[in-house]
Amino acid sequence: MVETQPWVSPFDAQEGRPNMEGDFLREEVRLANRNSGILLEALRHDVTPTGLHYLLNHFDVPYVPSATDWTLSITGRVRRPLKLSMADIQAQPHKTMRVTLECAGNGRANIGMRRQSMPWMYEAVGTSEWTGTPLRPFLEEAGLESDAIDVSFLGIDRGFDKVFHEYGRSLAPQLALSDDVMLVWGMNGQPLLPQHGFPLRMVVPGWYGMASVKWLDRIEVLDSPYQGHQQVGSYVYKESADDPGVPVTHIRVKSLMVPPGIPDWYTRHRLVAPGATEVFGRAWSGNGVSIKRVEFGVDGAWQDAELDPASDKYAWRGWRAKWHAAEGEHEIACRATDENGDTQPLDERWDRSGFGNNMVHKIRVTVRA
Amino acid sequence: MVETQPWVSPFDAQEGRPNMEGDFLREEVRLANRNSGILLEALRHDVTPTGLHYLLNHFDVPYVPSATDWTLSITGRVRRPLKLSMADIQAQPHKTMRVTLECAGNGRANIGMRRQSMPWMYEAVGTSEWTGTPLRPFLEEAGLESDAIDVSFLGIDRGFDKVFHEYGRSLAPQLALSDDVMLVWGMNGQPLLPQHGFPLRMVVPGWYGMASVKWLDRIEVLDSPYQGHQQVGSYVYKESADDPGVPVTHIRVKSLMVPPGIPDWYTRHRLVAPGATEVFGRAWSGNGVSIKRVEFGVDGAWQDAELDPASDKYAWRGWRAKWHAAEGEHEIACRATDENGDTQPLDERWDRSGFGNNMVHKIRVTVRA
Numbered sequence: 001m002v003e004t005q006p007w008v009s010p011f012d013a014q015e016g017r018p019n020m021e022g023d024f025l026r027e028e029v030r031l032a033n034r035n036s037g038i039l040l041e042a043l044r045h046d047v048t049p050t051g052l053h054y055l056l057n058h059f060d061v062p063y064v065p066s067a068t069d070w071t072l073s074i075t076g077r078v079r080r081p082l083k084l085s086m087a088d089i090q091a092q093p094h095k096t097m098r099v100t101l102e103c104a105g106n107g108r109a110n111i112g113m114r115r116q117s118m119p120w121m122y123e124a125v126g127t128s129e130w131t132g133t134p135l136r137p138f139l140e141e142a143g144l145e146s147d148a149i150d151v152s153f154l155g156i157d158r159g160f161d162k163v164f165h166e167y168g169r170s171l172a173p174q175l176a177l178s179d180d181v182m183l184v185w186g187m188n189g190q191p192l193l194p195q196h197g198f199p200l201r202m203v204v205p206g207w208y209g210m211a212s213v214k215w216l217d218r219i220e221v222l223d224s225p226y227q228g229h230q231q232v233g234s235y236v237y238k239e240s241a242d243d244p245g246v247p248v249t250h251i252r253v254k255s256l257m258v259p260p261g262i263p264d265w266y267t268r269h270r271l272v273a274p275g276a277t278e279v280f281g282r283a284w285s286g287n288g289v290s291i292k293r294v295e296f297g298v299d300g301a302w303q304d305a306e307l308d309p310a311s312d313k314y315a316w317r318g319w320r321a322k323w324h325a326a327e328g329e330h331e332i333a334c335r336a337t338d339e340n341g342d343t344q345p346l347d348e349r350w351d352r353s354g355f356g357n358n359m360v361h362k363i364r365v366t367v368r369a
Numbered sequence: 370m371v372e373t374q375p376w377v378s379p380f381d382a383q384e385g386r387p388n389m390e391g392d393f394l395r396e397e398v399r400l401a402n403r404n405s406g407i408l409l410e411a412l413r414h415d416v417t418p419t420g421l422h423y424l425l426n427h428f429d430v431p432y433v434p435s436a437t438d439w440t441l442s443i444t445g446r447v448r449r450p451l452k453l454s455m456a457d458i459q460a461q462p463h464k465t466m467r468v469t470l471e472c473a474g475n476g477r478a479n480i481g482m483r484r485q486s487m488p489w490m491y492e493a494v495g496t497s498e499w500t501g502t503p504l505r506p507f508l509e510e511a512g513l514e515s516d517a518i519d520v521s522f523l524g525i526d527r528g529f530d531k532v533f534h535e536y537g538r539s540l541a542p543q544l545a546l547s548d549d550v551m552l553v554w555g556m557n558g559q560p561l562l563p564q565h566g567f568p569l570r571m572v573v574p575g576w577y578g579m580a581s582v583k584w585l586d587r588i589e590v591l592d593s594p595y596q597g598h599q600q601v602g603s604y605v606y607k608e609s610a611d612d613p614g615v616p617v618t619h620i621r622v623k624s625l626m627v628p629p630g631i632p633d634w635y636t637r638h639r640l641v642a643p644g645a646t647e648v649f650g651r652a653w654s655g656n657g658v659s660i661k662r663v664e665f666g667v668d669g670a671w672q673d674a675e676l677d678p679a680s681d682k683y684a685w686r687g688w689r690a691k692w693h694a695a696e697g698e699h700e701i702a703c704r705a706t707d708e709n710g711d712t713q714p715l716d717e718r719w720d721r722s723g724f725g726n727n728m729v730h731k732i733r734v735t736v737r738a
Contacts, residue, residue: 024393024394024397024398025393026393026478027636027637028393028398029393029397029398029478029488029490030490030637032398032401032402033401033405033488033489033490033492034408034492034637036402036405039403039426039429039430039564041429041430041432042430042563042564044432045432045563049562049563049564050419050420051419051420051421051422051424051562051564051565052420052562052563052564053420057408058634059631059632060408060410060628060631060632061408061411063410063414109395109398116635117635119398120402121398121399121402123402123403158631159631159632159633159634160631160632160633160634160640161633161634161635164631190559193418193419193420193421194411194414194418194421195411195418195420195421196420259429262428262429262527262528262529262533263429263528264529264530265427265428265528265530266396266485266530267396268396268399268403271529
């Protein structure tokens, strides 16, 4: 069978290309058609309407008609290997958390030298109510051996990305055992949708979405660092191809706006009526760090926005700014700062895979009566 | 206010461009990121998982926090103008219909000279369970005048597409009064999602999706043909810019396959293990015409596929074909024929806006042990 062999993909992607108008490849558009995200106007909703939460699925969405036979195994460097049914998992205390997740590649298509991958502009973020149970008691029941130094999580989705693999990620034991890492079966009060990981997935709040493994099939506790492609070959910040790099982990501070006015269908350019208006948006950061400040900018002049009351620890926060729109062409922008003092950069943050690009959101608008 | 003036958009799209690799514009990718659709592997589901039903929203999705104050007016050439609340509408007998909807622009990005618009490849189709009530009793209560020759339907979504307008479409009175045209408030057993038209939309089964107006605000009965841009300026089959054209109406016969094997992440190229396999897909046609035959092709040699039992009148039908996959490179394809004798063309069907492209679905696969 194909899945047991160490295939190297004959279908390799090109390296970075200059990001110019008219330069998107068919492969990128195909990925854009497969992977969808939020509409900026849907930032109005505290909880992203189901179906507008972003999706970044590397391989095919598995067809799982029923959860009845689903099992999760916990093996490797544990004292008592476990094989859990969905009933076993759902017998634990239920917990619902409102969590903002973002794809590490969000904003990739807005940087000057774009790697061929999913061409996200801003869409890869969403906030959902996730229902599940903490992972910790299961790991404690299995009992990590003293030489356990990594915990890997594997889904059943599989295919090529350079090499054949099942999608997998790992967490250090200390994080895997934290209270907020969850096994999840529900989203916005409904069972998980197939494309969001039915019947079982991880949610690792505060981290970019790659850590929240879907269609979770097995947990393997390791005495050496997990070497899966999505851990060591993909989600790594790198300056250049030969840079050993730094792993992608928590979400960087960011904010987005609901575009004011009305759009042109094709270009999405905005027309705004002159006069008093209010611009609304959301801001968030990673690791549960809260938002301290949001600024709203018009043509490079910044003012403080008003923050809505804080929501859940891992959920975005609303903000609003008054704007007296004067006739003409304007560039509006927003910039968030978190309690750690981290602020969004005005310009792109170079990464060769386009990860972690949290530069400020800018929108060009025409104000006209 | 901007919406009362006859704006002409200063943000016009370019005309058709040759459809080559590397030739997609940023505007097209932006639309691909906004408008999402089905994943081919999700064709397995009789009812498309919520969130994978395609979306083609011309303007911003309106923010409607509650249905409480929503009204639908019926005015114009009627004897008794009506203003209906959601409670009035939902007091009528409920009806749930399983309907396959497809965007008229589906397949646009697969033809040789591509108009700049949403670059659909195959994704713009889905089947949902729509809950609502027939439109007919409301039109009968309002009472069409004898000079009524067109019934227009307007949503609250608005913006530019050449000219400023609210999204609107019309139907001939005979069709508007047919039993199957519905006012809909539910989808897959839940309230409509914002992006699917909450709180109220049309479903016009058997027609391409442009007829199923979302965020339905008012119905105006006219004594002359409705002249809205989406009726006369957009959804029209045309050979060339000066062709008066033919309006886009019902869905053309079509079929799609679940790609066998496993994908390469970036190119989506497929690797299939040699030997016996079964290929599954869906086929559908418009106007309630049922599917008579589906053929499965390998490298140009066709065999009849087996049809699953027919589903609801307006819903797609499953089909499956046995394939003994031999090592090598292959092109597999599927082709449906409906009870009218209409068959999918092997090659593209020229239309300058890329509407109604129902050419056969082809997938290149590598078969290797």
